[in-house]
Amino acid sequence: MEREVENVYYIRRRILLPVAVQRRKMEKVLEKHLDETFRLPGVAGVLCADENGLCLAAKGVAEKSAAGNIASIAKQAAQLHPNSSTPPVICIESETGSVLIKSEDDITMAIYKSSPT
Template identity: 50%
Template sequence: MMEKSIEKLMDEIMTNPGVNGVVCTDAQGLVVAAQGVGRKSTGGQMTGVLDLARDLHPDVKDEPIVCIESDAGSLLLKSCDGITIGIHKTNS
């Protein structure tokens, strides 16, 4: 059941302008789904980056949103309900 909702969410995210990949991981960094250019091998690193962001602001109750930018595009990271979502976007 959860897999279908993740797939539906990924399909919806992929329709946004500039999005060319989505990776979803569980709390341990294991990839549960991926579409587009998102590399399955980066699941652990995505989860680790969000863990570090939480450590930087331990008193904040909201989940952090991390954006990693380069000349080629950006990677947005957010965790929700134990699932980390990485959204790859190209620069317009």
């Protein structure tokens, strides 16, 4: 029993703690990039999703619930030119603004731009 407790302590200290620290660092880097993008003129929102459509982060008018749809649109667009060396940039336009979508390295990013008034 004592050996099992030592094993659990070892796993927590040597494996889980470093993973948690690394994850926090990655989250901070992602937040920094989102903040920088969000501060650009005309940007009303930004969203970041993983390859499964899980929302990693969202700011401004970007709704977290749209992450699955955004990731799906990016996947479908990539299938139009499967031999292309660069992923496509998708632009969806409306009267109120536009959404730019691009995937790279299993991450999809959407930038919501407001229409100039």
